[in-house]
Amino acid sequence: MGIETKSISIEKVKTSRIDQIDFNNLAFGSVFTDHMLVCDYKNGAWELPKIVPYQNISLDPSSKIFHYGQSIFEGMKAYKDKNDAIFLFRPLDNHKRFNISANRMCIPEIPEDYFMDGLTTLLKLDSAFIPTNAGSSLYIRPFMFASGKGFHASPADEYKFIIACAPSGAYFAGEVKVLIEQTYSRSANGGVGFAKAGGNYAGQFYPTQLAIAKGYNQVIWTDDTEHEYIEEAGAMNIFVRINDTLITGPTSDRILDGITRKSIIEIAKKEGIPVEVRKITVTEVVNAAKAGTLKEMFGAGTAAVISPISAFGFKDTDYALPKLDTPYAQRIKKIITDIQYNKSDDPYGWRYKVTN
Template sequence: MSVETKNVTISIEKAKISKIDQVDFDNLKFGSVYTDHMLVCDYRNGAWQAPKIMPYQSIALDPSAKVFHYGQAIFEGMKAYKDDKGDIFLFRPLENQKRLNISAKRLAIPELPEDIFMEGLTTLLQLDSDFIPTQEGSSLYIRPFMFASGNGFHASPADEYKFIIACAPSGSYFSGKVKVLIEQTYSRSANGGVGFAKAGGNYAGQFYPTQLAIEKGYNQVIWTDDTEHEFIEEAGAMNIFVRINDTLITGPTSDRILDGITRKSILEIAKDHNIPTEVRKITVTEVVNAAKDGSLKEMFGAGTAAVISPIAAFGYKGTDYDLPELENSYATKLKKLITDIQYNKSEDKYGWRYKVNI
């Protein structure tokens, strides 16, 4: 069968047997079980083809597919939420669509039309709506991604690409207190590089230094700049916020730092709730001194998967610094304000909530 949306015709092959009975919605891990269907759209002969929805399945690629050799691969992270009436919502999905194309352009991948992204995504969610959890803190994690499927060993952009959206009902990304290590040797990205893009290679390069930190008893790495390792940039795979006294500070976006959707939402909400904010470079020295004199009140990571992940302690040059446990933290307040919008529990004066009609 096929459906005609406003601008796109999407062919649909439904799964013969649903896997939903195998999903334990009360004990969901993050991104480890998958919905019945996925959306696939191919780029070939210089154009994006008609998208298809098909049963979730493996894909076959030639060993010479350029994604394996030259790393042309990008992705996004999104969530779908279901309120107590069963209505389905996305959070700022057009920001994800725009950022996907920013990443695509940087990696010489053809940009994807907005209607294929949005109409393909909403049709997929309509089909797999029963997989969207209703348990507190759970959601349907959505992974749109693109990669070079064209073949050849020549070091050049591919001539064929594949865009896929796959989904996974998921629980919380992080649980418990997070202890981080300020990195002084390795770098996540460099000036003129691809740090601002959601490129797979960015994350692959993080795994080794993160593993070294884990072996030392930390959960994650705080990334610093690539030259002097003096400026704090990101927390693991998230943007980072630092609260000194009552002011919430985050670094400016750049070639090296991802323009996080949660990050920009936090800044706007904080301003509306009279939380002083600054977007400026933050030095490691400033953070360490603030920890020593007691003016460092909070640090937290911000991103789609965890929304906000409070940092309980950080390590730097052999010394660990504990952060205070606050009764009314900015992290707790801001996370609730954002998730209440996402789950349709509060007014959305920003127009961020996007309803998916079923």
């Protein structure tokens, strides 16, 4: 049973910022809605969530987030259909993964009703910020971090859960060129690679900047020991198409259990596309590129949905992907986005209606 909506206190803004937003020219995640949800964990329990005007956060300099990195987040989107009804895409999977991340980082779990009722109340309040332009959506960022004080290296005793939202355009524009990483690692066995922990992404920035300096857009991460197994593309899961078979690596301690990834696998199976979930070696991909059997590579994640890869670099050689008339990436992305925007039937039960 969910918390009653009346239990969520709401402090509305005095003046909306919506007139300052150009919905026809939205960047990704750089302008924000009027309100945010805040919920504090103190004295061993979660307090009732509240919605307040979007604002800065004040923290003690000894707050443990600054020193020991207890921080997790999720990425979600809200969509409007042609009748202005609001929808989410597999939000209960986001909540489940959020708590998996929380457990790994020794952070208390957030109850489902706090997460879902808080989110839907926030979306209804700021519904005018959900874009209706093609390809746009309201990006939703639930996050949680250690707000408890002290320099002692131990889990905090207080935490803050926040949901903030940003009307956004496309995450990536067009195809990307990637570099297969052979020196740095994103994560390791027994580590926190499967969690959406802030530090996972901070550690990616330096190798990615090195790749950008060489003319690439992103890095393809490989395993931490041999650098032979392909694992993720930037901050996304990765798919490889060899001939007519779509291949993606299995989830593990090192690889995020992506919701878009799971959706692609289910759609591909339903569409009759051969799918293999198995380890993929760099050697296999390079040999397929040389033989002309490598047809597609693409990243998959909430922000971009599917991001086609136009070429990859490995050991000072670039390999271009062919231009296809009907790539799997385009076909599957349309199926996903049509479900998200309520343009088609949803045989999977993924669409979650927020308003009528």
